Amino acid sequence: SVIKEIPASSVSLIRELGEGAFGKVSLCSWKVKDNESDFLVAVKTLKETGNELKKDFEREAELLSTFDHPNIVSFYGVSTDSTDYMMVFEYMNLGDLNNFLRNRGPDAKYLSPFRSRRDSETSEIEELTTTDLLSIAVQIAAGVEYLTSQHFVHRDLATRNCLVADKLTVKIGDFGMSRDLYSTDYYMIGGNTMLPVRWLPPESIIYRKFTIYSDVWSFGIVLWEIFTHGKQPWYELSNKEVLDHIQKNIVLEKPNECPDIVYKLMLDCWTQDPQDRIPIVALRNDLKTLHEKSFNLDSTNS
Numbered sequence: 001s002v003i004k005e006i007p008a009s010s011v012s013l014i015r016e017l018g019e020g021a022f023g024k025v026s027l028c029s030w031k032v033k034d035n036e037s038d039f040l041v042a043v044k045t046l047k048e049t050g051n052e053l054k055k056d057f058e059r060e061a062e063l064l065s066t067f068d069h070p071n072i073v074s075f076y077g078v079s080t081d082s083t084d085y086m087m088v089f090e091y092m093n094l095g096d097l098n099n100f101l102r103n104r105g106p107d108a109k110y111l112s113p114f115r116s117r118r119d120s121e122t123s124e125i126e127e128l129t130t131t132d133l134l135s136i137a138v139q140i141a142a143g144v145e146y147l148t149s150q151h152f153v154h155r156d157l158a159t160r161n162c163l164v165a166d167k168l169t170v171k172i173g174d175f176g177m178s179r180d181l182y183s184t185d186y187y188m189i190g191g192n193t194m195l196p197v198r199w200l201p202p203e204s205i206i207y208r209k210f211t212i213y214s215d216v217w218s219f220g221i222v223l224w225e226i227f228t229h230g231k232q233p234w235y236e237l238s239n240k241e242v243l244d245h246i247q248k249n250i251v252l253e254k255p256n257e258c259p260d261i262v263y264k265l266m267l268d269c270w271t272q273d274p275q276d277r278i279p280i281v282a283l284r285n286d287l288k289t290l291h292e293k294s295f296n297l298d299s300t301n302s
């Protein structure tokens with residue numbers, strides 16, 4: 001697929017969004033056509049690079065340009081006509097899904113003073129209903145189903161690697177900075193690889209085997225994150241204890257507010273044998289049905 005070349009002169013910086021080891025992400029405005037208004041975009045700038053990283057850059061851009069789905073963050077093109085190489089993405093104005101869930105969880109009202117419950121002029125941030133949580137789950141499942149259909153194994157599905165925009169739009173996508181921004185979610189194994197062990201099945205941890213079936217396991221953990229409003233899986237355990245639990249087939253418990261039928265789907269993602277795990281197509285269909293029915297489903301009867 002041909003990658004769109006975007007002139008650096010048509011992209012202007014508004015503010016920085018984040019910084020990682022390999023680069024930074026900025027909110028920019030992109031003047032696509034002279035007679036049209038500007039367009040907000042998220043731009044990943046690769047720090048001054050050797051040609052090794054430039055090859056990675058080209059490969060990443062080549063791959064990302066093949067994806068086209070409403071639940072995958074859109075990639076618009078690259079800009080290589082300036083010293084710093086840039087990748088231009090769709091801007092998701094409500095940030096990453098993990099922060100989004102935490103800020104709208106039950107304990108949020110005690111954590112951050114920025115939400116004054118009374119006056120309504122502050123950005124009215126309501127708590128998320130079960131229907132909202134199911135809508136988020138359906139959207140991510142649709143994204144995973146698409147990646148699987150493209151024979152793409154994600155290897156790091158987690159709410160921190162999903163992004164949110166208005167009208168509770170959720171998409172899979174990140175800028176490769178999670179190992180910097182969410183370092184406690186990764187565990188250094190074998191001296192040089194950081195693995196998101198709390199999101200991985202036994203075969204990925206023991207044999208480094210990553211497949212569409214290990215992505216299903218991780219999606220089950222994403223479901224658990226959604227229904228705990230962004231808690232870290234096994235937050236009460238150290239990384240070593242987590243490895244021990246996973247290898248002993250101990251799985252996460254049902255989150256308090258979670259309907260039994262949703263927990264059943266999580267358990268279907270966490271079977272020891274990868275082939276026994278529920279296929280992502282069935283997962284998405286079941287979650288879709290629950291979401292449609294959920295307008296009268298609350299966490300008591302389930």
Ligand SMILES: Cc1cccn2c(NC(=O)CN3C(=O)CSc4ccccc43)c(-c3ccccc3)nc12
Nearest residue numbers: 022044060064072073074087154172173174175176
């Ligand atoms: C270095 C690194 C480690 C782990 C994940 N890394 C990512 N993360 C993805 O590649 C995440 N990712 C999919 O894996 C495919 S879906 C999708 C859509 C939009 C954006 C991203 C996506 C990158 C990275 C590179 C260029 C640009 C952006 C992201 N570097 C890394």
